[in-house]
Amino acid sequence: MGPRRADAVADNPPPAKRPRAIAARNAYPRRRAITACQLCRMRKTKCDNRRPSCGTCTSLEFQCVYQDTATDFSSFDPASLAILDRVNYAIQLIEQHPSPTGSSSDSLRTYPPGPSEPVLEETPDEAISKSTENSFLLEAQQLQANCASSRLLQWPSLRDLCEPCEVDKLFFNPAPPEESTEAAAPSSSRGIREEDVPSLIQSFLENVHTKNPILDPNELRNMSRYIGEDGFQWNGPSCLILIACALGTISRPFSIDTPGPQDTSRLDARDYTTSESYYTAARKRIGLLDSSIIAIQCAFLIGVFEMYSMRPLRAWLSFNRACTYFQTYLHSSSLGQPVEQSSETVRSRLYWSCLKSDCEMREEIALPPTELTKVEYSDAFPSPPGNAPDPDGGNQTESSMALDASSERSWYYYLSEIASRRIANRVTAALHPLDPEEWVKTPVHHLQRIAEELDAQVVQWAENFPPIVRLSADDTADELSYYLHSRYLDLRERIWRPFLYLGAHSKPQDPNLLIYVRNAGLCLDMIFKHIHICFIRHRHHGSWFAGRSLFTKGLLVLVAARSPNIAMPANWMMAMDTCITGLRYWEDEAPDLRAARLTLQRIYQSVNSIVPAFGSAPSDRIIDQV
Template sequence: MPLMGIALQQRDPESVSPAPRILVGGRWRPVSYVTKCDNRRPACGTCSSLEFQCVYQDTSTDFSSFDPASLAILDRVNYAIRLIEQHPVDPPASDSPRTRHPQQLLEKNAGADLALTTSPKETTLNAEYTFQLEAQQLQANCASSRVLRWPSLRDICDPREVDRLFFNRAEARESVDRLATSTSRGIREEDVPSLIENFLENVHTKNPILDPHELRGLCRRIGEDGFQWDGPSCLILIACALGTISRRFSPEAPGLQDASRLDTHDRATSESYYTAARKRIGLLDPSIIAIQCSFLIGVYEMYSIRPLRAWHSFNRACTYFLTYLHSSSLGQPVEQSSETVKSRLYWSCLKSDCEMREEIALPPTELAKVEYSDAFPSPPGSCLKSDGQSHAEPLMALDPISERSWYYYLSEIAGRRIVNRVTAALHPLNPEEWTSTSVHHLQRIAGELDAQIVQWLENLPPSFRPGDDGPPDGLSYFLHTRYLILREQIWRPFLYLAAHSSPEDPNLPIYTQNACICLDFIVKYVQNCFIKHRHHGSWFAARNLFTKGLLLLVAAKSRNITMPSNWMAIVDTCIAGLMYWEDEAPDLHAARLTLQHIYQSVNQALSSFGGAVG
């Protein structure tokens, strides 16, 4: 099975530009004439549409330097991405004229400045073009703020209240100021080696944007020379902050009386390292190490539940990356780094930007318009020499921890692609568009996307799949929650339709049947959400609990849907999860109060009809 097909179009080789391609007004400029291929045989889709001769390179030589573990990772994920990037088939002529193919939904939501108005041949989109376009269109379509605007909830509370507090820096700062009264161990050079190892074990495995050997080398330099006002010291300081605040994965669920351990000795110490790193980041010129520092500062801010500040840091990392690319393309001297490191930074920065805008309607980074990297970053060690020739000696296989980390990292990137596709195909900004779509067409789109997610899970290594052999480790847990969230989002339109349809609607049985599928994944997600573990996605997990609680209440309020017998206990768990973190984020405190208010309102309405639906 080839790992990558390349469609070679008949152009003058000297005219091929090595610069990255940038999306402007729906067109790539400057144009690169080497296009990623869909691997169709005997001629790929791109070449067929452009009437070019299709020539496949012999990939057996391209990857001669890859070790067996790297080949296994790329082979499995390459197979998975071919599955998830298949577009659903065109609807039959008998469908309602108002139905839309997922690609048509994407083009409709793309905005006037990105409308595809060129000829059919020019509108042939490869997978990377589609991903970039989908990434730019994320506007919190699936977030709790959208659910709060649904007709059944909009009159109960102000849908803007929760997100308004997301942007309130003054209230967010109050929780951080409490740390000033805590006793901190302070910055100690003798603590650095152990904190770096904690960082590599607990944080680096999720976003492997550093070379561990180089990081340990910088750590030894700090031991010899102390902290300086430069990039390496900034990098070590923020890694130490993360090494202090992070912990091994712990599968614990909160009770209604639990609260996050905000005023801890370790939090005060981690803030000392974080503050020292922030004092240095503004002194750095755009470079690879500045991008790494900015990104990791954003990761720390997500760990400490400061999402708005984290978004600013991720955005700065993206801006540094763009500046670095521009300087390099102009022939300016820049810090040299391997393509694999730059590719990993590209994907981590872009993925983090997408994650933030999936929950809060924020402007996209310009990095979303840059097609810089391959479909996936290459594992460490799988690189060519500077002259472009492969290593003569065989490369060492990845150690088990690194191999597992890379399975997770590549699977997360593949999962990110599915998230963007689900949002583009099924979640318009105005959910009332669901009512104007043929139910059979909507069901078929949902079924095809659902099958892609199942295939994504089935193509993970067995050790990542959920099982009955004890509690999961962190990496498998995060992938499984991604799986549950995605499947709930796919069937959510039917919950909306079932909750807002009259009992006389002939399609109501279809709506309710699929709405129950959505509810089933909501229950599974909440029951398997170990909210007490502090990690990069703790704020996202809490916001997801808020969304899941709202959806349960929408379903219960409608009285059209048969509710799970334990739905009230599930809502209580959502409230407990929000309460656990609310001292650190004012928007989570507002979310908890909002959920409780709606819960009380729904219970009163149900009581007037003779009790809760069960």
């Protein structure tokens, strides 16, 4: 019986079902993916997956957020995951980044990778939505002057020509305040006069308030009336009026006049010493104020004045104080403590102005972020003020309406600036690593796709400007439109800057050199236009930033000029002359801009030694004498 059963089994083997099941599992192996938290995904770092907070979030003191379990696809097979990636990517492009109206969709459209293209390392479901406030705060925390001139001085074509820290070290060691005051414009000071307050407040509202509308003009005028009756007190309203008068004294109506080779900013600063008198009186009172809305406004406007007077380090400290005041105010409110009543609109304006100013400073100089970058106070744009009653209790006239034509233009500009700050942080996070060699390691199609998508967002941002602030070819005298156009050019230059680096430092046999050079040409076009925009003698909140931008753009021009791969336009030397003249105009007030001008001249002379140093003295050619 035994042998016969064995023979029967041998003649009729059972069906091989088990191997087919094994083959199916091998074809679509299931995997258990460990979901990283949102911060680690954003930073593209390995997450240890600790709960409730991973190690990275714990060290950064950031709220650790994991993906919703409802979207956990870890049990899906690879084919299903690939399909979901494609679908999610298409939905993301349609919902978040529509094609700009009136622009060429073919030139700006991006596509998911085709069958023959390698899949990008970052899939759509692994990225944080760029439209969320959480993403904006993450990007704000990571700003470390990645796009600043100090990074450019470390590029291979420039690093042997100067010390990268020669310029930035003077930011932290400026001239003593008494020297700056004594060397100011030779004008006699009128001192603090109560009868001058109404006219200075009006000058402040017309020339300064329009860029950061964090005050109620009617309330400010009402405070100034009490000053005329009772004089300056040691309280918040007097401090606010004093700093507003300081800004009203130093500010002037917008002008696009350009400086000459012998012009200096101090000679053009009329009533500089008078403005310092108001500023000093305001600083004596700011330390006496408790955390309140008016204290935040005073600290912020003191920072604005310090930017007007080219003292960026003091300005950053004042902005940091305003951020601290705001955070303390919010903390007191959350604990149920009695706080000063104010409208949500005022608080939202202060939040965005403080956060935006902190980002602007840390974008240029590597400074620690304020704690306000961790506060998710508002994910919406601030709302314009509604119609408010007249402070005297009477009916409003057309000139006293809360949102007149001038205020409307101011608010359109203000909201556009906040939107541009979001895009600028996004550009830095997506395209500007600390080490530029990361651009070399990135696949060119990946870099191109990111740049095109961000460029489309900037173009769409500019095309959506209301007509009231849109810059036309025939109108260059409008201040707000002028600055928005400057921001537009600067953003697009930063987007295409990686290709300038790649085009200038690549070998002639590089197969992607034509792509690099073509996009580097677009970057240079934005650079030359932006240099022209920054070359004005008008003093404003961003004058120091404009000087630093001239230095950065000049360095980029020299990087391109030193490379045999990039053909330079015939007028590039005129652009360098403009950068150096613009830096010289402000250098008496900002020692770091003087060092920047000397550095730029020295590198320029190494590129073209036959070009004169633009009338500079022999001692100016030695940067060690700064």
